[in-house]
Amino acid sequence: MNTSKLTIDQIETTLRSYSGQNHEAQGSSVPAAVSVLFNVTNGEPCVLMIKRAETLRHHSGQWAFPGGRIEKSDDSPAHAALRETDEELGIKSGDIEIWCQMPPVDTSTGFEVWPYAGRVTDGVNLTPEDAEVADVVSVPVRVFIDDISNRTITIIRNSSTRKLNAYAYEDRIIWGTSAQIIANTIEIIMNSA
Numbered sequence: 001m002n003t004s005k006l007t008i009d010q011i012e013t014t015l016r017s018y019s020g021q022n023h024e025a026q027g028s029s030v031p032a033a034v035s036v037l038f039n040v041t042n043g044e045p046c047v048l049m050i051k052r053a054e055t056l057r058h059h060s061g062q063w064a065f066p067g068g069r070i071e072k073s074d075d076s077p078a079h080a081a082l083r084e085t086d087e088e089l090g091i092k093s094g095d096i097e098i099w100c101q102m103p104p105v106d107t108s109t110g111f112e113v114w115p116y117a118g119r120v121t122d123g124v125n126l127t128p129e130d131a132e133v134a135d136v137v138s139v140p141v142r143v144f145i146d147d148i149s150n151r152t153i154t155i156i157r158n159s160s161t162r163k164l165n166a167y168a169y170e171d172r173i174i175w176g177t178s179a180q181i182i183a184n185t186i187e188i189i190m191n192s193a
Contacts, residue, residue, distance in 0.1 A: 006141060006189075008045045008119070011038055014192040015099040015117045015185070029112035033074075033081035034067025036185055037096065037120040039138060046138035047182065048120055049174065050088060053134045063174045065115065065181065066091075066133075077101070077114040089136065090127030096120050103184055107177045108157070115181045143169045144186045151175075 037048040049063050066085040074080040078101065082093045102115040128136055143149045144167055151166040151173065165183060166175035174182070 006045060006145075008038060008040050011045055011141070011189055012099055012119065014189050017192070018100045018102075018188050029106055029110050031070040031077065031114065032068055032111045033070055033077040033084070033114040033116065034065035034181070035081045035085045035096065035098075035120075036065050036102065036115050036117040036181060037085070037091075038118070038141070039120050039122050039124075041122070041138040041140075045141040047141060047144070048089075049137055049139055049178070050128070050133045051135035051137075051172075053130070053132050062176060062178065063137075063172055064178045067113070067115075069111075070114070078116050081114070081116045088129050088132050090129075091120060091124055095124045102181065102188075105177050105180050105184070108162075111177075113177055113181065115185070117185055137169075137172070139169050139172075139174070141186070143167055144182050145190070 039046055039048060048066070050066055052062050052064050066088045067081050068084040070077055070080040074083060078098055082096060082098075085091050085096065086093065096118055098116050098118040100117050102117055105113045105115070107113060126136055149167050149169065151168050152163050155162045155164060164175055164179065166173050166179050167182070
């Protein structure tokens, strides 16, 4: 697939065709769900990301996808992703079209994150919840494809050192679970050719 000509329609077609695959919970981690929302900004396909507020208990200050813990009141993981997206960004479910469920990703902090890929209405009005969201950006999909944006970061936690893949976009570093989720998504898109 020619990445310079990658369109939102190609992304949608590829991810919709992936939706036939079902994924099951793998372990005893806390279940969470996120929305991997594509849009068109300045004429190119982008992914909507948030910077989590510094005051949050988990993953504070990190670039992430809107979402959070799956509650008992949620009808499904997809419902949780949509509910959290509304709470964090004020995007109503009517402005989101879910294309598919992506493979779950386990975090080092004890969560199993269920990503749901789809499209948010271009130019939708965002009302970020200040207590949860410090910033919002639409990251061009090309950032996750171009080698020039790839990084490796080193994390030292509890006397253990790990190297993780990451992406650089302007002054932002996207790493951890968010980087893994977008890498999984881009791999599906690029392998469809």
